[in-house]
Amino acid sequence: MGNGANSQYVDKLIRSHNLISEQMDSPRLHILLTNLDRIIVNDIKGEVVEFGCYVGTTSLFIRRLLIKHSSSKEFHVYDSFSGLPDKTIEDASVAGIGFKAGELKATKRDLVRNFKKAGLKPPVIHKGWFNELKPKDLPQNISFAFIDGDFYNSTTDSLELIWPLLSNGGVIIVDDYMRSNLPGVYRAISNYFANKDARITHQKNLAIIQKNTPNNLNTAAGKALRPDQLWHP
Numbered sequence: 001m002g003n004g005a006n007s008q009y010v011d012k013l014i015r016s017h018n019l020i021s022e023q024m025d026s027p028r029l030h031i032l033l034t035n036l037d038r039i040i041v042n043d044i045k046g047e048v049v050e051f052g053c054y055v056g057t058t059s060l061f062i063r064r065l066l067i068k069h070s071s072s073k074e075f076h077v078y079d080s081f082s083g084l085p086d087k088t089i090e091d092a093s094v095a096g097i098g099f100k101a102g103e104l105k106a107t108k109r110d111l112v113r114n115f116k117k118a119g120l121k122p123p124v125i126h127k128g129w130f131n132e133l134k135p136k137d138l139p140q141n142i143s144f145a146f147i148d149g150d151f152y153n154s155t156t157d158s159l160e161l162i163w164p165l166l167s168n169g170g171v172i173i174v175d176d177y178m179r180s181n182l183p184g185v186y187r188a189i190s191n192y193f194a195n196k197d198a199r200i201t202h203q204k205n206l207a208i209i210q211k212n213t214p215n216n217l218n219t220a221a222g223k224a225l226r227p228d229q230l231w232h233p
């Protein structure tokens, strides 16, 4: 089995379908899907999860790529479906007062409707706050996770649930890693992985976090960065 170096069909997938909200763009989606593609092609064990799915902008493409590979991986999404929670001190930023509690609210019905409209099978949908979830609410093996909760606690709560269940060679992608108006995401990743053996790289405001990736596995993520190369909010 190859390493998935040929991702022309990822480009085609992105060109062939509209993004249904501004919460994702083509360059970031390309990075995300290329990483998922390699997880599938390299047969990394475990299911796929998205924490913070909103209307399903990214979820629709994740489903399309799973279908392209006839993958048997389950796809689970998690959201309050009540929008963002309150910010905490770690989210404080001079760069803006946006992102208020209740913003970015979509209903479960909105999400299902968007999948139906696209002619795609909806994911397994979990409604609730991330800090109320238990490990049993997640698949017990995860190969790929996308975290898009915008805030410090949302990101930390997601990482605490997902990291112990992530397979060797698995990947977590976190959005908004270096957005000055969402500094909590960077802080959450820095604090959570301070004493863990994770390989963290970043591309276009996405953090790409790998677990025990074998050297012979050609992942889409670049080289690990030294601490002095990391961005600080």
Ligand SMILES: C[S@@+](CC[C@H](N)C(=O)[O-])C[C@H]1O[C@@H](n2cnc3c(N)ncnc32)[C@H](O)[C@@H]1O
Pocket (backbone or CB within 6 Å): 021, 023, 024, 051, 052, 053, 054, 055, 056, 057, 058, 059, 078, 079, 080, 081, 082, 083, 084, 085, 104, 105, 106, 128, 129, 130, 131, 148, 149, 150, 151, 153, 154, 157
């Ligand atoms: C930026 S949007 C996600 C965009 C989505 N990934 C997409 O591609 O359209 C953030 C989402 O995270 C959810 N969210 C943020 N923090 C959360 C938390 N602590 N618990 C549950 N949902 C949360 C919000 O309800 C919102 O739908």
